[in-house]
Amino acid sequence: MPSTTITQVARRAGVAPSTVSYVLSGNRTISEATRARVHLAIQELHYKPHAGARSLRAGKTNVVALVVPFYGWSSEPILMPYIYGVLDGAGQRGWNVMLVTSGEDASSLDQEAGSTLEEVVASRMVDGAVLMEVRLDDDRLEVVERLGMPAVALGLPLGPSTVPYVDFDFESAGRLCVEHLAALGHRHIGLLAPPPGAFEKNLGYAHRLWGAVAGALAQAGLAFHGLPVEPTLAGAKQALAHLLSEEPSLGALIVHSDALIGILMQALHQLGKVVPADISVVPIVWAELTKHVEPPLTYVNVPAVEMGRAAVELLAEPGPGGLLPATLVEGRSTSPPASTRRPRDS
Amino acid sequence: MPSTTITQVARRAGVAPSTVSYVLSGNRTISEATRARVHLAIQELHYKPHAGARSLRAGKTNVVALVVPFYGWSSEPILMPYIYGVLDGAGQRGWNVMLVTSGEDASSLDQEAGSTLEEVVASRMVDGAVLMEVRLDDDRLEVVERLGMPAVALGLPLGPSTVPYVDFDFESAGRLCVEHLAALGHRHIGLLAPPPGAFEKNLGYAHRLWGAVAGALAQAGLAFHGLPVEPTLAGAKQALAHLLSEEPSLGALIVHSDALIGILMQALHQLGKVVPADISVVPIVWAELTKHVEPPLTYVNVPAVEMGRAAVELLAEPGPGGLLPATLVEGRSTSPPASTRRPRDS
DNA sequence: TTGAAAGCGCTAACAG
DNA sequence: CTGTTAGCGCTTTCAA
Secondary structure, rough: OOOHHHHHHHHHHHHOOOHHHHHOOOOOOHHHHHHHHHHHHHHHHHHOOOOHHHHHHHHHOOOEEEEEOOOOOOOOOOHHHHHHHHHHHHHHHHOOOEEEEEOOOOOOOOOOOOHHHHHHHHOOOOOEEOOOOOOOOOHHHHHHHHHHHHEEEOOOOOOOOOOOOEEEEEHHHHHHHHHHHHHHHOOOOEEEEEOHHHOOEHHHHHHHHHHHHHHHHHOOOOOOOEEEEOHHHHHHHHHHHHHHHHOOOOOOEEEEEOOHHHHHHHHHHHHOOOOOOOOOOEEEEOHHHHHHHHOOEEEEEOOOOHHHHHHHHHOOOOOOOEEOOOOEEEEOOOOHHHHHHHHHOO | OOOOOOOHHHHHHOOHHHHHHHHHOOOOOOOOOHHHHHHHHHHHHHHOOOOOHHHHOOOOOOOEEEOOOOOOOOOEEEEEEHHHHHHHHHHHOOOOOEEEEEOOOOOHHHHHOHHHHHHHOOOOOOOOEEEEEOOOOOOHHHHHHHHHOOOOEOOOOOOOOOOEEEEEEEHHHHHHHHHHHOOOOOEEEEEEOOOOOHHHHHHEEEEEEEEHHHHHHHHOOOEEEEOOOOOOHHHHHHHHHHHHOOOOOEEEEEEEEOOOOHHHHHHHHHOOOOOOOOOOEEEOOOHHHHHOOOOOOOOEEEEHHHHHHHHHEEEOOOEEEEOOOOOEEEOOOOOOHHHHHHHHOO
């Protein structure tokens, strides 16, 4: 597969290799005539610069690492939209994306794996890194800092770090949910949180939403009932049973788990609970996942694709980063609680 | 960030650069003494060869492209396990994975995108490609053939192609389902197939399973009832209504849609159908997705992770490729039909 | 407005 | 068993 080189293009166009290079980079003014001849030669020979040679010479690769931790499936959030966002953002800037695992926790990928992150950085295959699903105390932060690699965390870490982040405003999300439900008259609100594993792994979003909901409820003078839930039908049913025994007049649920919403609706149905007549439900979830469910949900959108894009943008144009705003979309899964409606009915 | 070069290592170890190279590659017998000195120097300086320089010199990159088509979300199969399999397989061989989109259909990623596949191949960033979700008439096959890039299709294309493939044995899968249900005594079996979009996009798996189920039913002397289903609750309910009007005594469902199984159980519940007492259900699905549902399902496992791994292996050790076998796992979502049970009961 | 030439870091002949 | 050297394809001084 002997592929075309810049020298061949130069020869064909009757110019020096450097001229071809300058035509491509635009770093020099070139006469219209030669520019045309060079472009023609490029077309005819299907010339494409050799990425390796470029990276050797220029010291940059136009590749970013996308670092996905594989903690195991069950507690896995829905990664595809984030990946898609990163891919899209990178594409906008002409960057390519190297998918890399950080062999944290000797998870499924046991082997010698080690940190492929460290490898691609050390061998200068990438110019930057986007760290997905960043934990409060994520090891990868130390890695990129030590190696001096520009990086963006998708997820807000706890400690001070030079690595800027993009995350979702879970505080507002929690508050929006509580305020919406309280405005409808709900006084007994439960939180179905991500699985225990998400808390154990110090995934910030789990802790932050928990705190936000607890805080907003306290501020409204309401009691907090919540617990982590495994995203299985059995898990959902157990959780509901637990919450209902703790607070029999539970009238509303805030749900924070990518995989849980469909399952929860099923579990509620099996318990004979009608949404929203018997119980209101507000998930905090990527909008696309609400489409599989009935009734149309009132939900707080987690803009996963936008977050992925924002992470790449932050890599391109450094800054402190920040939180993407939470917005509540009104659907038909919430209504005033039965207790306040019945009087009117009768 | 001036990072260590082979020359610095050589100087530190008191040898020639080539010696360091040979120590690393093992292409020459080196005395134990120098080998040790070199290794020490490498450690001390944290030396890691420059990937760009290597690829320039060696003509290979140790990177494979993983080409994901983004057709849009609704008809999207669950890609993560395939991606994970590819990542894992690549990791085993010390390869890295470049995630690339093939800008097919001016889908969400409109822009000038074009085929990033063609770009990474032409600029020699990758040594091979794994094409995910290959269509019967996939454009990407022509691309890799034209550019002479080793590739493996994840999905069996229709026409003759020099590109080897890895796919799932949907023929056996369909047959297993029908035989299992027929053995239980079912005579009225329905197929809930992937969404219309999957057929329109010529995704082979949709067509193949459709044909397999139809064939197996015919062979068993049974009528075929099937239709494509959107993976939404509304879609599932419509489909069920349609099948039941076509065949009121429908007693079993074969379900082939990654996203549908949870939704279907919900829809059946809403229609007052108990699984398996009223209706048997056999999904063809990645095992992990059955964990969210009750009762424990009888299902045919689609070994998505293994398929991803197999694709990389096929890239490493070329061969004709083939189909991964279907296996039926017995759970509690199938039982003899009500009509054959009632006599015994009374 | 263009060319010539050096050199990025690495590997693989050649030479000892 | 080890060192010297050329050159992969590209960009960018330095010179004209």
